[in-house]
Amino acid sequence: MGERITLQSAYGQTLKELGSKYPNLVVLDADLSKITQTVHFAKAFPDRFFNVGIAEQNLMAITAGLATTGMIPVANTYACFATMRACEQVRTFIAYPNLNAKIVALSAGIEEGWSGVTHQAIEDMAIMRTIPNMTVVAPSDAFLTKKATEAIIAHKGPVYMRFGRNAFPVIYDEQVSFTLGKAIRLREGKDVTLIACGIMVERALRAAELLEKERISVRVLDMHTIKPLDEAAVLEAAKETGALVSAEDHLVSSGLGGTVAECLAAHWPAPLERIGLQDRFGETGHPDRLFEKYAMTEHHIAEAAKRAIQRKRQK
């Protein structure tokens, strides 16, 4: 195993750097600033940091109000609370008026591990993806997170960005470039395409190595932007490799797997296997044990790839 860095550490430092570039950047937190790493921005720009306490609806509504005054507010909390407790504030007062506000959410997915279901958002991308005007981002490593943070602040309009909780394996270096809505092709291949986001990208790369040993040629896409989906990359993969696997630390319905399935069904039907939670909640435990139990390891991805290839041949 290589180096691991939390996405939030890269995010926290980047946010602080951006504070100098954007005098109208405002950061809000709901009593999690040491965990979300907004504490660095808070120390550097105390006049532009607000802790609203444990009050996530308030967090989002205040964020909306700030955005109407020309500020670029960034609301930080856990993904469960950002997307469910404060869902209506996000939908009606940030997305509906299409305000230039950002929501950055931690503890997304069962990767969180030990806290259990209350703190494991497995439906957050699904919820945010269905809200008009909303952009949804799930970076896969710390270097990409830095670039993604710069991109979402530069982007005009509401954005939801999710992280896990623990350190993620490093995939990229500082040279990586990030464009909203443009997948990164990490590996070229012709038999099957693995489309992953967040923590599952590194697992997809490992799955590709396993498959390569069996002489299966694998394309891997880092679909860091779930919405707007890079449909061109999905359709290119469908046409050129004919079989696809989606992999996400999230419910397979309505998240990455859901959006890829919709795209394929609408434009170019092709066999798709979806790795992620299958209509069930997670539980407490070491993330490795959870990923094993819920069939989300590189081995499961590799098996899913073989099933997709089999279905392609049966067509």
Place this chain on the structure above:
Amino acid sequence: MAAAKVLIEELEGRARGLRCDVVKMCHYAGSGHPGGSLSAADMVAALYFHFMRLDPKNPKWEDRDRFIMSKGHACPVQYAALSRRGFFPEEVLWTLRKFESPLQGHPDMKSTRGLDMTSGSLGNGLSIGVGMALGARIAKKDFRVYVILGDGEIQEGLVWEGAMAAAHFQLDSLTAMVDYNKLQIDGENEDVMGLEPLVGKWQQFGWHTIEIDGHDMAEVVRAIEEAQSTKGKPTCIIAHTVKGKGVSYMECAVDWHGRAPTQEELDQALVELGEKGGRA
């Protein structure tokens, strides 16, 4: 205080005009919420025709005062004020709730010229006002933020999150005005979910409070002046009002929360409100 008397009479006339517009708008729309619009009319008139710093030619002027109708269903009275203040022509008012009208059933800041915030889902406006006031503080601007809250609305927990935050951040540029007409859809506040002691609640949350008759224009004006001069804490004006105020058959009648007057009912309402309520 002759000047003050002139001002009060002028604002009373403005309020009558807003009330005429409200009943007409709801009639033409065939739906809408006249009761809570009429109870808030005097406060809206005082804000839009005396207190608020606005420029109808530049509705997005950065230094303008902000207004949030947190009880968004009372938007007819706000739309009427915006129109009479010059943000859009009178005939637009008669398109309320119609297909592709800029006047949506509940306020949409993207559709309506001069509207500072989207609202309609209850309980959100105060926290949004907190955000606006914080934005003013960061930008070192001196604009003020006014939020009209419904009484039933403050049963929403988020209102109290916002109240706590406004006091914590010492937002003296923020003024909340509770349109305390005592009625909500299912009946009287105190029967549905009691609010009392309401003044004490706001005080305990760290707000300066002023209790007034929300239909006595002199009291409305004095209260807003007091809010403007109160430093270090936000002000909540608890305005005792009458739902449906100004139209006899709508007053204190919960059924008029959300129904449109028929032609006959409209005619009677306009007679009661007086033709002087016509456009200045």
